[in-house]
Amino acid sequence: MSTERIPFLKGHGTENDFVIVPDPGNTFDIPASLVARLCDRRAGLGGDGLLHVVRSAAHPEAAHMADAAEWFMDYRNSDGSIAEMCGNGVRVFARYLQRAGHVTTGDLAVATRAGVRLVHIAKDTDAGAGSGPVTVGMGRAELPDVEVAVSVGDRSWPAHNVGMGNPHAVVFVDDLDDAGRLLDAPGVRPSTAYPEGVNVEFVVDLGSRHVAMRVHERGSGETRSCGTGACAVMVAAARRDGADPSRLGHPVTYTVDVPGGRLVISERPDGGIEMSGPAVIVAEGTIDLAAFATTAELGATG
């Protein structure tokens, strides 16, 4: 990257936090190593992931969606790896577009690696600018017919295999502490079930159609929320509870509490899933790229 200073914002959705890099023309090269440094909570800005904001027409992975969605969410996990979709991220992405004046409240389409997602930005509440919830059409869940199991230490549970554009394994446990410290990724078997890795959600019941979860995210570790994970949890809970909307013939709604807040998720009889939650921008500034170069890189350029 030749540019020495680039703009950034910081935002979160239910405390799943992101470094946002606006780059409409896709002129910045942001390699995985730089993503990891920017997301580092001690040596960088800190974040569970990075949202690279690019016009679809300017990005080779999104140009085919440019007619349907002007903007592409080029999402990266905090270790620099690429993911297909980020449910909290797409709400924060929409909030950034609103704040930057690219869109107003109402409907917009966002291109992602999982396809185009329709987003609705609600009007502000009395709480101030950017306070209205953001609702995202998350598409349909895929339910591969493969038995999977999740383990932590010497304990193991059968898991629900749910695809939300990205892969999830959902386990129902008696206590969220059963997940342990989640510093390391839980074991998931068989390894062939998730060749690209997996996000793992641990879930407890709080009441009727009300659950709480913790998550270990592929590429980011334990986070305080995962939007796609919450949708996977909703789908798994509805199947477990005999509340499959396609059988009932009406929508089903679950409240999913995460360590960083609350998400409300509905599934329609046609399988379409909608998620609502907050999206907040908390800071804006400039990144001095020289400060993120390694000693070796500085030596090579200096």
Ligand SMILES: N[C@@H](CCC[C@H](N)C(=O)O)C(=O)O
């Ligand atoms: N936090 C996100 C999911 C981000 C991607 C995930 N770690 C993966 O690799 O699939 C969300 O809110 O959905």
